[in-house]
Amino acid sequence: MFTHEHICTTMSKKQKTIEQHHFPWDHPRFRSWIAVARACQLMQQTLTRRLAELDIKPPHLDILINLYRFDGISQQELARKLLVGRSNMSMLLPHLEKRGLIERRGDEKDKRVLRLSLTASGRLLSEQAMEIQTALIDKSLDDEPIEDCLKVAQSMERLIQRLLKEESDPG
Amino acid sequence: MFTHEHICTTMSKKQKTIEQHHFPWDHPRFRSWIAVARACQLMQQTLTRRLAELDIKPPHLDILINLYRFDGISQQELARKLLVGRSNMSMLLPHLEKRGLIERRGDEKDKRVLRLSLTASGRLLSEQAMEIQTALIDKSLDDEPIEDCLKVAQSMERLIQRLLKEESDPG
DNA sequence: ACAAATATGTTCATGAGTGAACATATCTAG
DNA sequence: CTAGATATGTTCACTCATGAACATATTTGT
Incomplete structure (x- = not known):
């Protein structure tokens, strides 16, 4: 904020x-x-309002999109992708599971990990939500030239790399 | 549909x-x-760690910087600048007041509003914290050319204007 | 083979943010 | 002048996020 x-x-x-x-x-x-x-911050707030009709919030959408892309991912991998703590996933995922949007199944090989996947209704909801998010981003950025967007993305990805590096190496 | x-x-x-x-x-x-x-998200997390030695978090810093710039601002104005709800200020400000960083005094003219200002120690802490934040931003962006930064800033400000506009006019 | 280190997930207490409902105070239209 | 609309701030219940402490399971080093 x-x-x-x-x-x-x-x-x-x-x-x-x-x-x-x-x-x-x-x-x-x-x-x-x-x-x-x-x-x-504003984008997040706007997205929150737009997603309200689907009864989910941006954090849930982030999870759903990642399960959509990476079926069978573990909670740990998911947390790492989302840049949040494992405990956060432990709190949110049971809720999505109870809503019937995702499934958690133990890995056969490694009994520590839980493999995550979308259910049919989770997949449908994800598609609707991604539609909303993409429309919002598009509408918000549609007078920025594509090449400017890509340039910004590159800058941001460099920044992310630097911050992640320094996080592991506390110099 | x-x-x-x-x-x-x-x-x-x-x-x-x-x-x-x-x-x-x-x-x-x-x-x-x-x-x-x-x-x-990463920047926020990194800033949170850096500010830990001053025992404040990014939301507190945002408040302090605004009081530093706009002495005597009201809670409502502050919330608007920070893009948060009034209730948020009602929760956070008493904490900062108890720590002796800020003062809240009723307005003579309008008995609804509380005028906010930094104490001496609040001012000092603000300066230290702004130092930390500026150093972090500088280090993170110092290989991005200044003119690129300014261009990004302009894009973002256009985006902010659009989102604020649509918020008031729900079309 | 086995002890120590590491990895995954859960629980708990805590802090920040929200919107709705509320209490005052001010403004505005008749 | 007064009644309704508007503005400011507070409280409450709720959600999201965190880190520490914990329990299991796996990997590594000797």
């Missing part, structure tokens, strides 16, 4: 003359990142 | 031959947005 709405428009003479950034909001990368974070 | 027939559950020859996007993850804007969302 980052953020500051408007970017500071007043600049002291000192800040103008010597090119330093005394406040975060005068710092271009800071301002850019805040804009990104705010956009994400 | 949702039509999802153009999302196919099985890979047909047709899908492979004609270049269409039948799955969200084959859709460039979708993939771009997912990258943005993942980057935000």
